[in-house]
Amino acid sequence: MKQINIEKLKVLKERIQKIQTQNIQFYIPQIGRNIIRFIKHPEADLPFVPIGYHYLTNVSVLCPLIVENRPCPLCEMADRLSISMDLTDQGLASHFEVSEKGAYWIIDRSISPTTPYLFLASSKVHLTLINYLIENIYGDFTHPYNGRDFILEKSKHGMYFVYTLTAFPNTSPLAKDEKELNEIFNKINVDFRNIFICQPNDVLKQIAEQELALKRQEINKTSDIVQLQEGSSDDFLKQVKNLGDELRRK
Numbered sequence: 001m002k003q004i005n006i007e008k009l010k011v012l013k014e015r016i017q018k019i020q021t022q023n024i025q026f027y028i029p030q031i032g033r034n035i036i037r038f039i040k041h042p043e044a045d046l047p048f049v050p051i052g053y054h055y056l057t058n059v060s061v062l063c064p065l066i067v068e069n070r071p072c073p074l075c076e077m078a079d080r081l082s083i084s085m086d087l088t089d090q091g092l093a094s095h096f097e098v099s100e101k102g103a104y105w106i107i108d109r110s111i112s113p114t115t116p117y118l119f120l121a122s123s124k125v126h127l128t129l130i131n132y133l134i135e136n137i138y139g140d141f142t143h144p145y146n147g148r149d150f151i152l153e154k155s156k157h158g159m160y161f162v163y164t165l166t167a168f169p170n171t172s173p174l175a176k177d178e179k180e181l182n183e184i185f186n187k188i189n190v191d192f193r194n195i196f197i198c199q200p201n202d203v204l205k206q207i208a209e210q211e212l213a214l215k216r217q218e219i220n221k222t223s224d225i226v227q228l229q230e231g232s233s234d235d236f237l238k239q240v241k242n243l244g245d246e247l248r249r250k
């Protein structure tokens with residue numbers, strides 16, 4: 001029997017404490033309209049930090065390639081499968097692909113004027129925001145004086161939540177004065193390495209191999225079912241033929 005891994009627990013405890021001391025709150029938008037403002041720290045060159053997840057059968061894991069810029073066994077698995085000569089394996093490549101999101105600091109105007117939340121924007125919302133910035137559609141909407149608020153609408157479609165973003169027609173200041181502005185910036189001056197921590201590569205390698213084995217097993221099971229159905233239809237045809245032969249004989 002394996003003993004409880006104290007070293008692992010210490011790492012986890014440290015991570016929880018770090019997040020607690022930084023008092024980071026993740027943003028969960030309300031269903032309906034939310035009025036939010038994206039913030040960029042004056043020292044940052046982007047208003048977000050790229051975050052990648054691999055959504056596997058039973059777990060979702062952070063992608064070290066996107067988060068920490070180091071090799072990712074799951075991305076490597078996706079690459080390897082995509083060029084596989086085995087068509088079944090090739091079809092599995094997309095299952096291992098990373099889903100890229102953006103972690104943004106935001107203020108929810110209806111909650112508190114100086115409490116920043118960390119908002120993990122879905123790939124779709126993230127891409128929309130990047131496009132706004134590249135195309136310069138709303139200027140620098142994170143600007144502390146001439147930025148813009150957005151309406152983030154959250155609705156439920158079946159099992160999923162759908163988000164839409166609409167920019168306010170006018171610009172507005174982020175805070176009411178310099179003091180409030182500094183208060184906000186101090187709160188978002190946080191090292192993201194303490195928040196999004198990837199698992200070591202040997203663990204990720206193991207996860208990748210296990211997931212591949214699981215998916216292959218699933219596919220084998222479905223092909224068994226298909227074969228069974230084909231088998232039974234053969235049997236059925238044989239029965240019909242036998243019945244026809246019998247009737248003719250009569």
Ligand SMILES: [Zn+2]
Pocket residue numbers: 052054062063064065066072073074075076098
């Ligand atoms: Zn990855």
